Amino acid sequence: MAVTLAELAQRFQARLRGDGTIAISGVATLEAAGPGDLAYVSNPAYQKYLSGTRAGALVLNDADAGLYSGNALITANPQLCFARIAALFNPLPAVRPGRHPSAVIDAAARVAASAWIGPQAVIEGGAAVEDNVFIGPGCIVGQGAAIGADTRLIARVTVAHGCRIGRRCIVHPGAVVGSDGFGYAKDGERWVKVPQLGRVVVGDDVEIGANTAVDRGALGDTVIGDGVKLDNLVQIAHNVQIGEHTAMAGCVGVAGSAVIGKRCAIGGQVGIAGHLQIADDVTVMGTSLVGGSLTRPGVYSSSMPAEPAEQWRKNAARFRHLDEMAKRLKELERKIEQLFTQRDRS
């Protein structure tokens, strides 16, 4: 498929600069793009490649437009425009209706005729698989679980009994939705399991990364709001609630019953303690710990960048005496005050 640059400009509401008649047939990086490809710049680190690119055209914002004299689509949000054009040239493959003969589908499951059930998949009794759903190889949809229309479980995904996935979701390989929460009562030195009776309820347009785990609620449900994006190897404990359009990068861990607002951006490896609330529009820098509720929007951090180890160790050793240092500082202030007072008196 090829589309003229002018047509792309019109379709995606960008301003055309240069030759609108050239044919664009794909997208590529600045370095790899050829004359039929569209590329884009948003990260300033890549501006250095502008002069050398062989791309047919670039998507740029107004600020960068002056750095490049070739054909361009100019728009306020080049990444968004580029994402849409990339999807135009690389649509998700259509879901082929049917069931692979190796799939095990319980007679009491309800599978839409338009859905695809892949090889080695298992669909248990009472499960509901809606229109145009793609169940990839090796996926398991547990008893009474529901997969909303147009959702794709890529491969080896487990959706445990009774859990619900919304529409147009994508769940990546190895993800587990609906494992038991980590709930125990102490009986002397032994742990007694608290039955985990809730579900996971995932909204529409959610993406869940590879090997991410989302636990079912203990009594109520774990709730993942519409448009939430979870990266790989994220851990969501029981009864967590995540507000709409919040994104969490890789390796984030969220403890039980945390309630996280809408449109939050949680950096990689962040830890979020349990039984707290995070307001809407909170950003947390990677590797930080959210130890208590954050009641206001804003950017939060407790991340500590590495330094040469020898230097780091010296400072870290002092940290262990910081309280004592603070007390000594206060004592010095007192003494100095005393000396000044005496001087003024004399």
Add this chain to the structure above:
Amino acid sequence: MAVTLAELAQRFQARLRGDGTIAISGVATLEAAGPGDLAYVSNPAYQKYLSGTRAGALVLNDADAGLYSGNALITANPQLCFARIAALFNPLPAVRPGRHPSAVIDAAARVAASAWIGPQAVIEGGAAVEDNVFIGPGCIVGQGAAIGADTRLIARVTVAHGCRIGRRCIVHPGAVVGSDGFGYAKDGERWVKVPQLGRVVVGDDVEIGANTAVDRGALGDTVIGDGVKLDNLVQIAHNVQIGEHTAMAGCVGVAGSAVIGKRCAIGGQVGIAGHLQIADDVTVMGTSLVGGSLTRPGVYSSSMPAEPAEQWRKNAARFRHLDEMAKRLKELERKIEQLFTQRDRS
């Protein structure tokens, strides 16, 4: 099933208050419970829901009993009592004996007649699956591995060759028991693999979370004691030993040959370095690093809660000069001392 409140009180050794004749048929949260449901309070954060609850009865401790005037079971450990009653109303489904036709079971495997081997599962040669074991869909039990009686591998669990899982364990989807340890010798710039010849030996009543990985020992075994509970996405390296009834929350990483005591509680995302020992009854706060042996029971921490990023950055920048600050502080103390000495002399 419905049971009178009086019967529950007697069976679970709680003190009855109010109407013992009411029928209880399930458990629920304070907010969701109806007249036939039992609910409980242990976290003080939920006391606010007491006045509005429609629950038939509550499980409370003596301290909270005064806050609520309705029917109640009063006990020293409401969570434990509730867990047991919840299990009464929601027993694990009985294991249905048999083998799904799609399961691949080696002729040289020994599978108890009372066990269930689910769809798409693989049981390799020499494996032993004991009485009432549940092998869920997509699980793999490797050559010569052994699964103890009444254990449940929920789904997509891998137990590698030669590893042993005890009795009454629960292993959640995606968990891997017996992957090779991360052992290499350096040969110039190249890494040469050290064969990982040990096993994983898991005790009785252990629970292993979704997508958790437990490596086999290099020569000896990796050992998980009775009653240990591992949450999701936990990493246990080769030759680690975990003492009985220790619990580890999500995303904990334990490096090779660490020996961890009994009844420890390890918070989420904690890192534990290799070749160290942790005493019995140690609690480590979430996101901390255990960098050396902890020889005494107690609570340990190196967790740093996030602050507004601007403020955090200012403090973190100073941290890089903490050693220098400590030296300047000392120098000031010397100078002040000098001034005082001179004053006293004059």
Add this chain to the structure above:
Amino acid sequence: MAVTLAELAQRFQARLRGDGTIAISGVATLEAAGPGDLAYVSNPAYQKYLSGTRAGALVLNDADAGLYSGNALITANPQLCFARIAALFNPLPAVRPGRHPSAVIDAAARVAASAWIGPQAVIEGGAAVEDNVFIGPGCIVGQGAAIGADTRLIARVTVAHGCRIGRRCIVHPGAVVGSDGFGYAKDGERWVKVPQLGRVVVGDDVEIGANTAVDRGALGDTVIGDGVKLDNLVQIAHNVQIGEHTAMAGCVGVAGSAVIGKRCAIGGQVGIAGHLQIADDVTVMGTSLVGGSLTRPGVYSSSMPAEPAEQWRKNAARFRHLDEMAKRLKELERKIEQLFTQRDRS
């Protein structure tokens, strides 16, 4: 199989000390070894077991040779020598050519006659599986993916469409190679997916741990160099490049487009931010954060070992006022200077 100690010495270029005629038939730990076993010491912590060992012979370096008077192979790198001898006695089982009847192999896949495709595996169309490859139970090789000769996918591994794994690699259970990168453009409050069009290209002699995830590139490829070793539960984001012979311990997270040098050693739970460069021969201590480029070889750290929690909390509380403390310190220095100046003047 048994081999004389003299023969081992010759074959693995170690210096023989003692009785070269004894037969060695296996390897074991110092504690477990019997008269037919070889053991070794490299970690000084294990020297205490030297006196009690019943091993037929030990592998030692010159420094430790004096601590033990029995039969020995003496070599500069005992761990390397031991690894090779251990592999001699415990070779990987040969790959049995064939295809398990339960495997689903697309007619348009190319599978070498010498390869093994295990039970419940799925090989999609256009995939290439080269000579002597082992595809374990439950593995999925996606459309057009390529698995190089002598590589082993142990079990339940997913290699997504179009990705390439080199020769002699080992990929452990649950690992995912080629999941979509975490790429979105913002459209108001909603996230719009950026199609992830690149591949993962894995070199030769790479090992990838259990439940590790490696995302495909957004446009270009994610590249894992020859000889790289990734432990369990590692997250590699899109377009990351990892140089040859770099090793990463468990739970490391690497954000998008990070370029990591050769022969680096990245400790457990380290976080590496995106769009940065790490030089060759960099070591990062466990749990540290690499927040910016590291342009020189060396050891880096931001790890903070745990202390008793009460003590830790006191110091951490002071940390929140570190900037203010630094300012107070400076003010004190100014005042002291003033007092000294006055004294000198008077």
